[in-house]
Amino acid sequence: xxxxxxxxxxxxxxxxxxxxxxxxxxxxxxxxxxxxxxxxxxxxxxxxxxxxxxxxxxxxxxxxxxxxxxxxxxxxxxxxxxxxxxxxxxxxxxxxxxxxxxxxxxxxxxxxxxxxxxxxxxxxxxxxxxxxxxxxxxxxxxxxxxxxxxxxxxxxxxxxxxxxxxxxxxxxxxxxxxxxxxxxxxxxxxxxxxxxxxxxxxxxxxxxxxxxxxxxxxxxxxxxxxxxxxxxxxxxxxxxxxxxxxxxxxxxxxxxxxxxxxxxxxxxxxxxxxxxxxxxxxxxxxxxxxxxxxxxxxxxxxxxxxxxxxxxxxxxxxxxxxxxxxxxxxxxxxxxxxxxxxxxxxxxxxxxxxxxxxxxxxxxxxxxxxxxxxxxxxxxxxxxxxxxxxxxxxxxxxxxxxxxxxxxxxxxxxxxxxxxxxxxxxxxxxxxxxxxxxxxxxxxxxxxxxxxxxxxxx
Amino acid sequence: xxxxxxxxxxxxxxxxxxxxxxxxxxxxxxxxxxxxxxxxxxxxxxxxxxxxxxxxxxxxxxxxxxxxxxxxxxxxxxxxxxxxxxxxxxxxxxxxxxxxxxxxxxxxxxxxxxxxxxxxxxxxxxxxxxxxxxxxxxxxxxxxxxxxxxxxxxxxxxxxxxxxxxxxxxxxxxxxxxxxxxxxxxxxxxxxxxxxxxxxxxxxxx
Numbered sequence: 242x243x244x245x246x247x248x249x250x251x252x253x254x255x256x257x258x259x260x261x262x263x264x265x266x267x268x269x270x271x272x273x274x275x276x277x278x279x280x281x282x283x284x285x286x287x288x289x290x291x292x293x294x295x296x297x298x299x300x301x302x303x304x305x306x307x308x309x310x311x312x313x314x315x316x317x318x319x320x321x322x323x324x325x326x327x328x329x330x331x332x333x334x335x336x337x338x339x340x341x342x343x344x345x346x347x348x349x350x351x352x353x354x355x356x357x358x359x360x361x362x363x364x365x366x367x368x369x370x371x372x373x374x375x376x377x378x379x380x381x382x383x384x385x386x387x388x389x390x391x392x393x394x395x396x397x398x399x400x401x402x403x404x405x406x407x408x409x410x411x412x413x414x415x416x417x418x419x420x421x422x423x424x425x426x427x428x429x430x431x432x433x434x435x436x437x438x439x440x441x442x443x444x445x446x447x448x449x450x451x452x453x454x455x456x457x458x459x460x461x462x463x464x465x466x467x468x469x470x471x472x473x474x475x476x477x478x479x480x481x482x483x484x485x486x487x488x489x490x491x492x493x494x495x496x497x498x499x500x501x502x503x504x505x506x507x508x509x510x511x512x513x514x515x516x517x518x519x520x521x522x523x524x525x526x527x528x529x530x531x532x533x534x535x536x537x538x539x540x541x542x543x544x545x546x547x548x549x550x551x552x553x554x555x556x557x558x559x560x561x562x563x564x565x566x567x568x569x570x571x572x573x574x575x576x577x578x579x580x581x582x583x584x585x586x587x588x589x590x591x592x593x594x595x596x597x598x599x600x601x602x603x604x605x606x607x608x609x610x611x612x613x614x615x616x617x618x619x620x621x622x623x624x625x626x627x628x629x630x631x632x633x634x635x636x637x638x639x640x641x642x643x644x645x646x647x648x649x650x651x652x653x654x655x656x657x658x659x660x661x662x663x664x665x666x667x668x669x670x671x672x673x674x675x676x677x678x679x680x681x682x683x684x685x686x687x688x689x690x691x692x693x694x695x696x697x698x699x
Numbered sequence: 700x701x702x703x704x705x706x707x708x709x710x711x712x713x714x715x716x717x718x719x720x721x722x723x724x725x726x727x728x729x730x731x732x733x734x735x736x737x738x739x740x741x742x743x744x745x746x747x748x749x750x751x752x753x754x755x756x757x758x759x760x761x762x763x764x765x766x767x768x769x770x771x772x773x774x775x776x777x778x779x780x781x782x783x784x785x786x787x788x789x790x791x792x793x794x795x796x797x798x799x800x801x802x803x804x805x806x807x808x809x810x811x812x813x814x815x816x817x818x819x820x821x822x823x824x825x826x827x828x829x830x831x832x833x834x835x836x837x838x839x840x841x842x843x844x845x846x847x848x849x850x851x852x853x854x855x856x857x858x859x860x861x862x863x864x865x866x867x868x869x870x871x872x873x874x875x876x877x878x879x880x881x882x883x884x885x886x887x888x889x890x891x892x893x894x895x896x897x898x899x900x901x902x903x904x905x
Contacts, residue, residue: 454870455833475825475865483886499842502835515839517866519859521846522839527732545839561836563843567794568836593794595833609833616833638833681834 247679269295288417289361290318291381295366303397304374304406305365311424311440312363312671316647316665321359351384361387361417366519367394376409378416388416394435400445401692407440411688417467423643427686428650429458429467430661432678436469438484441643441663441685443674450484451489457502460686462509465686468492470501474493477501479514481529494527496534502548506575507555513538515547515573524549526575538577548596549573551625553603557582562599568595570608584608584621584628596639598625600646601687607631607640607649618651620666631666641685650674650683781899782892784806784809784824791886793833796843809850809905810890814857815842816902819895821861824848825888826871829882841866848888863893 279285292309295301305319313320347366354362362379369396378388390409393404395402414422426441430450436455439446449455451471458469465484469478477499479492490498492512499517506513510530515522522545528534544564551558555575562571562580569591570584584594584606592611600605606623609616611632614640618631631637633657642649643663653662653671661683787810789803798804812821826844828837845864853859876883 472868472870475867499838501838515835517839517842519864520844522842545843547839548835563839568833593833593836616829649786 243533267499268629277383287317287319289321289334289358289360290417291321291354291362292451293354293362293364295364298367300394300397301365301367301374303513305398305411307406307442308363308365309408310408311422312413314663315410315414315422315645316668316670317414317422319358321357323357340343349379351379351381354381361413363413375549376413378413386574387562400440400447401446404438404689407442408691417431421645421688423645423648423685423688426644427689428467428630428641428661428674428683429686430675430680430683431455431458432675432680433574436465436467437680439661439674442673446675449483449484450487451480457682458684459503459505460684461505462507462687464689466689468503468505468512470503472501473619474498475499477517479503492527493532494525504549504551504558506551507553511550511551511555513549513551513558515549521545522547524558524577528600536577539580542576546571548601550597550606552599553601559599559606561595569594570606571598583626584619585626594619598640599640600642601644602646604646607642609638609640618649618664629665631669637662639682641683643685646689648685650685652681652683668682709860721901749887778899779903781813781901782896785813785820785890785892788889790883790885791888792843793829793882793886796826796840796841796847798847804851807848811852811855811857812902812905813899814852814861816900817895817898820892820899821828821863821894823863823865823891823893825865825889825891827871827873827885827887829885830869830877831873831882832869834869838866841868845886845888 249401251689289482290312292305292312294305309320312318312478338699347364348691349362349364359381362381364377364379366375366377368372368375372391373394374496375487376390376392377386379385380387381597385396390412393406395405396505397403404425407426410424411422413578414420414424424441427438428439429436434454436449436451436458437446438449438451449467450641451469454472455543456470460467461481467482467484468479469482476497476640477495479495479500480489481492482489491588492503495514495516499522501515501517501685503512503514510528511526512529513524513526516525520542523540524538524546526536526538538549538558539562540647541564544562545559545568546562548561557569559569559572564570564571565588569582572583573580580655584597586594594608594610595610595616597606600623604623606621608619608621610619611617612630615636616634618637618640619628620631621628631649632651632653635653637651637653637655637658640649640651647666649664650661651664652659654660655662656673659681660676660678661678662671663674664671746809757815773846789796789798789806792799798807810822813823825846826846827843828844832840837867842864845866849859849862849864869885872881872885873887
């Protein structure tokens with residue numbers, strides 16, 4: 242069969258994905274119940290996606306594996322995985338064509354891909370001089386190349402190369418669906434006293450050096466900096482940490498009291514945060530752009546107000562308040578006026594509600610609420626204020642939205658210890674992101690920008 | 700007989716004095732063995748009296764020293780007792796910050812009287828939570844728990860400046876287990892002396 246394919250000029254390589262040839266660290270972790278839920282939930286509703294094999298090297302296999310996993314994790318496609326060992330060889334041959342502009346181009350067997358259920362196919366080929374890849378997105382039904390992404394060759398152990406690869410994956414998602422993917426993002430979280438940042442595929446975990454006990458990280462809207470609280474003997478100071486330079490600075494006005502749970506305004510100019518003091522915990526805002534103007538947004542000796550989150554238009558702030566007893570979700574204008582209940586609840590019946598985060602598109606609010614003694618992640622329609630429960634297995638808390646407004650990172654103990662998990666709010670599919678220690682307080686970044694000294698782009 | 704002793708002793712003294720004064724050796728006249736014994740007895744009795752006096756002084760000093768030490772020890776023990784009363788924790792129901800009537804109220808009443816009896820005493824109240832609540836909310840809840848105890852004391856006349864408050868949230872559990880008894884123990888206020896702890900008076904009647 243191999244020789245027949247070769248003789249007929251059709252490419253002959255096994256799909257590397259999920260095959261033993263893939264490097265071990267890129268093994269796709271099992272999803273809940275060991276079932277590919279993405280296929281189970283909405284069969285036939287999503288476009289089929291086939292990542293093609295082709296000339297094999299360890300690097301090419303790794304690149305294909307990373308791309309396929311990113312496409313899978315986007316939950317936008319039925320990623321077609323072919324049964325191992327059935328001898329079906331699907332691939333693409335570059336020859337000298339793919340990246341060199343040859344009029345010949347690679348041979349793309351659209352009818353075969355269509356027969357396999359693919360609406361889109363992705364091919365990865367290396368240029369003859371081995372300095373760059375070309376990743377192509379094929380429109381199977383239109384029998385045409387939809388997008389091409391050049392990518393300088395790097396090592397999969399290089400975080401910048403991996404992030405560049407994730408950007409290509411996001412480009413593939415956008416090219417096929419019009420919606421950007423979230424592979425080129427990171428998630429910050431805390432284990433013990435230590436702040437960590439991981440890529441959204443769970444690789445490249447990095448400890449961020451902080452001074453003490455790090456708490457409640459949050460990303461700036463550019464994805465370059467984090468603000469976190471450093472707890473020390475009942476005091477909490479906020480630090481603005483630049484991830485490129487690894488330099489940090491104290492947010493002025495937070496060297497007094499217990500400051501925590503900060504949130505950037507969408508334009509990055511304001512930082513709202515919670516401060517505990519002699520009259521309880523209240524929400525303040527600080528003008529980072531002008532480095533001034535600490536403003537108190539909530540008052541009242543007998544209630545606590547905390548965990549602010551800005552609406553994407555920057556005009557409103559949702560927060561937690563104990564003004565009727567147990568913590569519940571409220572909303573106010575960004576200047577502190579017009580405070581009102583946001584997420585409806587039954588007094589004496591509904592459990593504590595905490596940790597609100599406004600979705601990037603502004604349509605929803607995620608938070609967690611105690612149900613029979615365990616926190617569960619809930620979503621509220623920001624307009625209708627209808628609430629629905631998203632999780633139920635174990636404890637599930639501290640939701641944080643991906644920039645696509647579809648995925649949520651949260652802490653769950655369903656695997657035994659508290660770990661960061663990701664759920665697709667549309668299909669309910671979950672995956673475990675972290676697997677060591679007891680993680681908490683995840684914060685999903687916006688799209689990570691190109692480094693200041695970017696890889697060469699064309 | 701009783702008379703004779705002092706007289707012959709007096710004679711002997713005179714004789715010796717004469718002999719010395721006369722400048723002539725009184726070889727013939729040796730010391731009267733009886734008088735030597737008598738003198739020895741006198742010296743012994745004087746020494747005994749002196750010893751007795753010194754002993755009694757020493758005993759008195761020892762007694763005073765003991766009394767002093769006892770009183771220091773008593774004061775120290777009393778102070779430790781007062782310190783222990785200050786340090787005694789109070790506990791809270793899940794997700795609540797109200798002071799529970801009964802045991803916890805009594806514990807706070809005790810602290811109130813100690814603060815009243817020791818005007819220089821200043822304390823810090825540190826609120827803690829169990830691991831179950833929301834991590835961020837627990838910081839606010841711990842703060843609220845420390846404020847609840849402070850408010851109890853301030854409402855009863857203690858100057859607000861004498862009590863500072865902090866919260867550790869769920870960050871410092873006493874018992875790291877995940878069960879009801881560990882959670883109940885971890886939901887607490889701790890009380891720390893920050894000034895005026897060197898001279899603590901026990902309130903009268905306590």
